[in-house]
Amino acid sequence: MTNWERGIQASAELKAYLAAILEERRRQPADDVISVLATAELDGEHLDDEEIFSFLRLLLPAGVETTFRSTGNLLYLLLTHPEQLDAVRRDRSLLPQAIEEGLRFEPPLLLTAGSRRATPS
Ligand code: HEM
Numbered sequence: 273m274t275n276w277e278r279g280i281q282a283s284a285e286l287k288a289y290l291a292a293i294l295e296e297r298r299r300q301p302a303d304d305v306i307s308v309l310a311t312a313e314l315d316g317e318h319l320d321d322e323e324i325f326s327f328l329r330l331l332l333p334a335g336v337e338t339t340f341r342s343t344g345n346l347l348y349l350l351l352t353h354p355e356q357l358d359a360v361r362r363d364r365s366l367l368p369q370a371i372e373e374g375l376r377f378e379p380p381l382l383l384t385a386g387s388r389r390a391t392p393s
Contacts, residue, residue: 286332287325294324305331341380342371349374 293306301307309324319327350357350370360366 283329286329290325290328291321294321338380342375345378345380346371346374349378 290306294310297304297307297310301311306324306328309319309327312319350360356370360370
């Protein structure tokens with residue numbers, strides 16, 4: 273069941289965690305994505321802190337949940353299909369195909385709750 277209070281608290285804690293890093297990167301940029309966002313400029317405009325937190329809140333689950341789920345799914349599929357595991361073990365060049373097939377066979381996400389709309393013609 274959805275626990276809103278816990279969600280809001282987690283979001284605030286994540287923001288506090290990211291805020292400390294953002295402040296540090298604004299002072300001393302490094303070779304990382306937060307520094308890129310902190311220093312990005314287009315037509316004289318910069319991203320404000322809320323825009324950066326909002327993007328990072330998207331990037332974190334987008335990068336993590338997809339990869340750990342798809343890796344776990346692929347491992348499970350290979351272990352439950354020993355002939356496929358043997359094939360990949362015998363010929364490592366099959367690995368990219370196995371990863372693609374794992375994504376197709378058991379996707380890590382089935383829907384995105386986005387708000388995209390087709391442009392009316
Ligand atoms: C197996 C791995 C992954 C899968 C299956 C996956 C899947 C997806 C899907 C279905 C979307 C929505 C696309 C759309 O609505 O047009 C998306 C968007 C996105 N993904 Fe991934 N993704 C994966 C890995 C990653 C990783 C590793 C990162 C970042 C490190 C990432 C960052 C993003 C971001 C930022 C968006 C939003 C792009 C936008 O709306 O402009 N994804 N991904």
